Amino acid sequence: MSDEVDLQFGKGLISGYLSAIMGVLSLMGVLCFYYPEVFTSQEIRAAYSVDFVRGTLFVCLVIAYFMGVISFVLNRSKKLAVIGIVTSLVATLAGGSAVEVKVYESTPYSFGLDWFALSLIFSMLIFIPIERSFALHKEQKILRKGWRTDLAYFFVSHLLIQFILLFVTTFTEDWFGWTALAPVQNGIRSMPIWLQFIVATFAADLCQYTCHRFHHKIPMLWRFHAVHHSAEHMDWLAGSRTHLIEILVTRSIVMLPLYALGFEMAALNAYITLVGVQAVAIHANVGINFGWLRYIIATPQFHHWHHAKNHKYMDANYAVHLPVIDMILGTYRCPKDEWPEEYGIVSGKPPEGIWKQFWFPLKPRKKKKKP
Numbered sequence: 001m002s003d004e005v006d007l008q009f010g011k012g013l014i015s016g017y018l019s020a021i022m023g024v025l026s027l028m029g030v031l032c033f034y035y036p037e038v039f040t041s042q043e044i045r046a047a048y049s050v051d052f053v054r055g056t057l058f059v060c061l062v063i064a065y066f067m068g069v070i071s072f073v074l075n076r077s078k079k080l081a082v083i084g085i086v087t088s089l090v091a092t093l094a095g096g097s098a099v100e101v102k103v104y105e106s107t108p109y110s111f112g113l114d115w116f117a118l119s120l121i122f123s124m125l126i127f128i129p130i131e132r133s134f135a136l137h138k139e140q141k142i143l144r145k146g147w148r149t150d151l152a153y154f155f156v157s158h159l160l161i162q163f164i165l166l167f168v169t170t171f172t173e174d175w176f177g178w179t180a181l182a183p184v185q186n187g188i189r190s191m192p193i194w195l196q197f198i199v200a201t202f203a204a205d206l207c208q209y210t211c212h213r214f215h216h217k218i219p220m221l222w223r224f225h226a227v228h229h230s231a232e233h234m235d236w237l238a239g240s241r242t243h244l245i246e247i248l249v250t251r252s253i254v255m256l257p258l259y260a261l262g263f264e265m266a267a268l269n270a271y272i273t274l275v276g277v278q279a280v281a282i283h284a285n286v287g288i289n290f291g292w293l294r295y296i297i298a299t300p301q302f303h304h305w306h307h308a309k310n311h312k313y314m315d316a317n318y319a320v321h322l323p324v325i326d327m328i329l330g331t332y333r334c335p336k337d338e339w340p341e342e343y344g345i346v347s348g349k350p351p352e353g354i355w356k357q358f359w360f361p362l363k364p365r366k367k368k369k370k371p
């Protein structure tokens, strides 16, 4: 059954979905205020101020109420409006944006509900208007087929951020601590920050390229990576569709050169920002070819070809930051003014749904009958 929703103006659906999303996010925000030691992650918390979150939460509550009332009037099914109004009412009664944050002890074993809520709000705010203005597939709906699965991935990968980081750093430091050699690190740190950033991006993307290419060539790894390629529509949410084990493997491999070479924090932060923006941007439903810039940095067109339902292109464009890596290694394919007609997998597509897709690569495969 398709989960596509046509958000026609005037039917109370746009307001309904907005109200429900903002109401649920507001409730999550209040939970984060009450139980920061359980629901907020220490790394992410350092990136924002409590006042900023209070302001955002207040705006979300107002939108949830206002849109809920509009949807209640316009939409025959009151379900979305009721979800939005009830969740925002509970969030307000529980204290809303004015909840006092108690003194607590941070642990590395907490969820990133704050990271999920803030990322979702600001990704929607930035990418939906960009996609509406520069759409490649103009007929594609905001809530297109498969959006529920992708949102579930977005939720889980953000919620588990701290556990993913813990796994990656433990793996790197415990197994590859010997790679961090002082003379090499001193050499790297003597470089200006902008050069460190370029070297970090190149080194990390080279490792990502290798890992990604293995995922396409080794059948056992492909079953994990097939989940990412099962997306049949490209947009800002599609990139979230990645198997948890693939995230752990790829992030660990990418972390190795960053750890071993010992870049300064400013260069690493710039790289992390690039990863965050580009992971979303290269999947976006944006039909701009970016002129000469497309040879310098991975663009939506470059990565859309990697998602083409055609092996000639799917087994190419493995880099996610720097197309020059594909050019050097002979896997660059990006026709100048053309775009793929179809996305997805030619055969052996995983089932839809995050839970079914989690088990898909882990299930024993049926043996082929001998002729």
Ligand SMILES: [Zn+2]
Residues within 6 Å of the ligand: 212, 216, 225, 229, 306
């Ligand atoms: Zn791939």
Ligand SMILES: [Zn+2]
Residues within 6 Å of the ligand: 228, 239, 283, 303, 307
């Ligand atoms: Zn992708």
